[in-house]
Amino acid sequence: MNYLRWIGAFLLLAGLPFFLGSYYNDVYRKMLLWVTLALGYNFLFGIGGQVAFSHFAFYGVGAYSIVIFLIQLQLPLPLAILLGIALCVLVALAVAIPSTRLEGFYLALATLALAQLFVVVLNEGGAVTGGTGGLANYRLPEVFGLRIAGPWYTAVIVFLLLMTFFILLKLDRSWFGRACRAVRDNPEAAAAMGVDVARTKVIAFTLTSALAGVAGMVYAFVDNTVNPPIFGLENAFLILFMVIVGGAGRHAGAVIGAVLLFLLPFVLSPLVGHHHVLVFGLLVLGAILAAPKGLIGFYDSIRKNF
Amino acid sequence: MQDFLELAVSATASGCVYGLIALAYLLMIRPTGIINFAVGEWAMVGAFAGHILFYRFEFPYPLGIALVVAFMAVVGWATERIAVRPLVDKGAALLAPILALLGVLVITREIISVSFPPDPLPVPSAFGFGRLELGPVGGSYQSFFIIAVAALVFAGFWFFFEKTLWGKSFEAVSLNRRAAALMGINLSRVTALSFAGGAGAAGLAGLLVSPNVSAHYLMGVPLAIQGFTALVIGGVGRVEGALLGGLLLAFAEQFTARYAPIPSGYTQGVPLLLLMIFLLFRPTGLLKARA
Numbered sequence: 001m002n003y004l005r006w007i008g009a010f011l012l013l014a015g016l017p018f019f020l021g022s023y024y025n026d027v028y029r030k031m032l033l034w035v036t037l038a039l040g041y042n043f044l045f046g047i048g049g050q051v052a053f054s055h056f057a058f059y060g061v062g063a064y065s066i067v068i069f070l071i072q073l074q075l076p077l078p079l080a081i082l083l084g085i086a087l088c089v090l091v092a093l094a095v096a097i098p099s100t101r102l103e104g105f106y107l108a109l110a111t112l113a114l115a116q117l118f119v120v121v122l123n124e125g126g127a128v129t130g131g132t133g134g135l136a137n138y139r140l141p142e143v144f145g146l147r148i149a150g151p152w153y154t155a156v157i158v159f160l161l162l163m164t165f166f167i168l169l170k171l172d173r174s175w176f177g178r179a180c181r182a183v184r185d186n187p188e189a190a191a192a193m194g195v196d197v198a199r200t201k202v203i204a205f206t207l208t209s210a211l212a213g214v215a216g217m218v219y220a221f222v223d224n225t226v227n228p229p230i231f232g233l234e235n236a237f238l239i240l241f242m243v244i245v246g247g248a249g250r251h252a253g254a255v256i257g258a259v260l261l262f263l264l265p266f267v268l269s270p271l272v273g274h275h276h277v278l279v280f281g282l283l284v285l286g287a288i289l290a291a292p293k294g295l296i297g298f299y300d301s302i303r304k305n306f
Numbered sequence: 307m308q309d310f311l312e313l314a315v316s317a318t319a320s321g322c323v324y325g326l327i328a329l330a331y332l333l334m335i336r337p338t339g340i341i342n343f344a345v346g347e348w349a350m351v352g353a354f355a356g357h358i359l360f361y362r363f364e365f366p367y368p369l370g371i372a373l374v375v376a377f378m379a380v381v382g383w384a385t386e387r388i389a390v391r392p393l394v395d396k397g398a399a400l401l402a403p404i405l406a407l408l409g410v411l412v413i414t415r416e417i418i419s420v421s422f423p424p425d426p427l428p429v430p431s432a433f434g435f436g437r438l439e440l441g442p443v444g445g446s447y448q449s450f451f452i453i454a455v456a457a458l459v460f461a462g463f464w465f466f467f468e469k470t471l472w473g474k475s476f477e478a479v480s481l482n483r484r485a486a487a488l489m490g491i492n493l494s495r496v497t498a499l500s501f502a503g504g505a506g507a508a509g510l511a512g513l514l515v516s517p518n519v520s521a522h523y524l525m526g527v528p529l530a531i532q533g534f535t536a537l538v539i540g541g542v543g544r545v546e547g548a549l550l551g552g553l554l555l556a557f558a559e560q561f562t563a564r565y566a567p568i569p570s571g572y573t574q575g576v577p578l579l580l581l582m583i584f585l586l587f588r589p590t591g592l593l594k595a596r597a
Contacts, residue, residue, distance in 0.1 A: 051401070098585040105341050105404065106538070106585055112343070113531045113578035124571045233527060237412060244405060275420055281412035288406045289392055 010162055014155035022150070026222075029154045031262045033219055036161045038242045038258035039251060040211040043168050045240065046248035047177065048204040049184025053236040054095065054111035057118040058088050058209040060231030062216025064122070064129060067226055071138040072128070081217060088213030092206040100201040107205070115236050122228040134227025153221065160218050164211055169251065171207075180204050181249075234277070241284045247294025256295050308442075309564075315445030315453075317560040318553060322456030325552030326511035327533025328540065329463065330504040332548050335537075336480035337500050340390065340403050344411040346530025347418075348505050349512030352378055353521035354418055356429040356513040367432050371455075374513050375506045382505025385410055386498050394497070411526070419523040426520035429513075452514045456549070459510065463545045476500070508533075528574070532559075535577040538584050541591020550592055555580060 013032070017025045041055045065087050069080035095114055099107040122129045129135070140148060148156060171177050179200045182190035187197050220226055238261065246257020261280060268276040291298055330345045352374055359370040389406040433447040467473035478486040479496045487493050511529070519525060532555060540551025558580060563573040584591065 049401070051404070095582070098582045102585065102589050106581075108341070108343075108404075109531065109534045109538075110578065110581055110585070112527070113535070113581060116527065116531060117575045117578050120571045120574045124569045237408070240405075240408070241412075275416060277412060278416035278420065281409050281416060285389060285406055285409035285413065288402055288409065289389070292398065292402065 006162060006166065010158055013161070014158040017151040017154040020151075025151055025154060027266075029157045029222060031259060032154070032157045032161050033215060033222070034239075034242070034262045035255050035258045036157075036164050036215045037212060037239055038246070038254040039161075039165055039168055040208045040215070041239050042243045042246075042248065042251065042254035043172065043180075044204055044208040046243055046250065046254070047172060047184065048180040048201065048208075050100075050201060050205060051105055051108040051240070052111040052205065053108065053233065053240070054092075054114045054118075054209065055212050055239055056231055056233075056236040057111075057115040058092065058212040059216035059219065060118060060122070060226070061088050061091060062213030063220040063226045063231075064135070064216075065213070066217040066220050067135050067138060068128060070141070071135075077141065077143065081214075084213060084217055085210050088210045089206055092209035093202065096202045096205040100198050100205070107201075112233075115233050119228050119232055122231065130227070132228060134225060136225035136227075138224060140221040140224075157218055157222075160215060164215070165251070167211070172251075176200070176203070238277075238280065241280050244284050245287050245294055247296030250294075250296045253294050253296035260295070311443050312445065313560055313564055314557075315443060315449050317556045319445070319449035319452040319556075320515070320560065321536075321553035321556030322452050322549070323511045323515045323529075323552070324532045324536040324555055325549035326456055326459065326507050326514070327529055328536040328548035328552055329460070329545065330508035330511070331534055331537050332542055332545065333500045333504040333507065335542055337476055337483075337496050338390075338394075338403075339400055340407070341534075342404075342407045342501075342504065343530050343534075344385070344407050344414060345504065345508040345533060346526035346528070347411050347414040348378060348381065348508035348526075349515070349529045350418060350521070350523060350526040351381065351414060352509030352512030353429060353516035353519075353525065354422060354427070355509065356516050357427045357521045360430050361428055371510070371513065375510055378505040378509030379502040381509075382501040382503070383498055385505070386501035390497070390501065391494065415523055415526060422521075422523065424523070426522040429516035429521055431517035448514075448517050455510070455514060459507065460545060460549050467545055531577050535581045537591075538581055539591060541593045543591070544593045547591055547593035554592075 017028055020028055037055060037059060044050050044052060044055070062084050065084035066080055069075045069083050070077060073080075075083070091114075095110050096107065099110040122134070123132050125131065140153075179190065179195045182193065182195055183197050183200050190200075191197050242257035242261045243254050244257070245261060246255065247253025261283075264279070265276040268279055272279065287294055293300070327345055327349060330348070331341065334340055334342050334345075355374045355377060356370070359365040359373060360367065365373070385407070389410050390403045393402045393406060431446075431448040432451045436447050437444055438447055438450050465473075467477060475486070475491045476496055476499075478489065478491055479493060483493060486496075511533075512525070515529075533552075536551035536555045537548055538551070539554050540547030540549070555577060559573050559576045562568075562576050563570050
């Protein structure tokens with residue numbers, strides 16, 4: 001019964017783009033990718049209590065690595081995916097192990113520096129990363145003789161979204177999810193209950209980073225181009241803001257925040273041009289000061305009172 | 307050798323700038339535990355203030371510096387009032403003000419990018435362009451100016467923390483907030499002052515570095531990273547640590563850029579590398595806090 005629900009959700013979400021034009025299909029699938037990223041980041045930040053700015057950089061590591069392994073090195077698709085994930089895991093471990101040994105917000109800073117460095121590596125990477133112009137003019141190879149494109153590729157994104165959500169939901173409801181929440185709320189108490197605080201943090205960081213990397217691999221074939229500006233710090237902040245505005249720690253909050261902040265620029269740009277980020281900043285400050293549980297907390301309190 | 311000494315002077319100057327940013331972090335972290343990533347943006351605001359005062363209105367330099375620092379102190383004080391105090395009063399977790407200050411970071415940057423043209427804007431240096439030679443050591447006027455100002459600021463803060471009752475009350479709050487409050491120290495005043503001082507130090511750092519790099523709305527984040535790395539290297543316990551960490555980072559960066567056979571862009575990786583090494587092997591930094 002439960003699995004029927006997942007299949008129903010897949011059919012509904014994947015069926016929708018067949019009725020949308022190609023422009024709206026493009027908007028729709030980018031929105032789904034943001035929702036995927038926000039869900040993963042919510043697990044790290046909202047449930048695990050870790051502030052990191054590297055989520056979008058790992059999205060970029062995934063996107064670039066799949067293009068480099070699959071197109072430039074001509075490796076088979078499964079191997080390219082595995083190598084990309086391995087790369088994300090390695091980088092994540094290298095950053096997380098030193099940063100989470102100590103109390104405090106060292107991870108935030110280390111990942112800020114990592115995100116900054118990632119864009120430098122992309123720009124200076126020469127032929128491997130395509131430099132400032134990035135990589136373009138490639139196509140997803142045929143899979144089992146099929147060329148997946150248009151709304152069919154959106155179905156792949158829907159599958160990615162639901163798979164990410166499924167993994168995170170299972171984790172959240174498992175021993176590990178509870179350990180993450182315990183570490184977030186009170187590290188000393190968690191340690192006293194036998195939770196290895198540093199290890200829990202490292203695993204949560206590495207896992208969500210790898211999920212972001214997989215999302216990046218899927219993203220690489222949405223526009224068939226990857227370039228450095230996409231993976232800059234702006235978007236790393238945006239994803240944090242999505243989770244805060246929607247309601248940190250709640251899956252529904254991440255979805256609401258991602259959809260809202262993704263669609264808001266379309267509404268705002270006639271009014272404020274390219275300066276919608278200013279509105280985002282004000283929204284976040286307002287949310288933290290007035291509604292620390294985000295929009296989903298708002299919804300909860302309304303439902304409770306009526 | 308000539309090359310080495312030349313580089314040493316410019317590295318010392320950038321080290322002083324990083325040290326001032328680290329000092330800004332330290333002033334706020336010590337009494338409150340809050341890491342304020344907006345210090346980079348405050349440095350950026352200081353640079354733009356320098357552009358307005360010295361380039362557009364050609365203010366005399368000492369008066370201009372005093373004005374910028376005073377203005378930044380007001381900005382820091384206002385930020386604490388708006389984004390930090392309501393959360394502290396509510397008893398929110400430490401993460402809440404840190405995130406609120408990230409919101410402030412974005413708002414500050416966007417206000418500047420809306421108000422000014424996107425190109426880097428010139429800021430004149432204190433004594434114009436020229437070279438000063440002191441025996442074998444030579445460098446630009448601005449380098450020596452930065453070193454002198456930073457030395458004054460650090461000496462002032464060292465004196466403040468070590469020798470004055472006000473400084474002792476700051477230390478008391480950083481050691482134990484509740485005990486300090488019970489001893490009659492006004493916590494909210496210490497917090498407000500630490501933000502005002504932090505913003506002043508950050509704005510001064512931005513103003514000092516701006517003649518070399520121009521005022522640009524994206525200059526904040528790299529400075530925020532370098533300043534925090536300097537803080538981790540030096541240790542959050544002592545004012546001298548901030549300066550020492552800044553100098554070490556700047557030397558590492560500039561000597562890597564000059565002598566290591568890698569593209570110069572990769573020197574942006576030096577802070578990350580040093581940060582990781584120090585977090586792994588010496589997490590308390592070089593200088594330990596006094597007990």
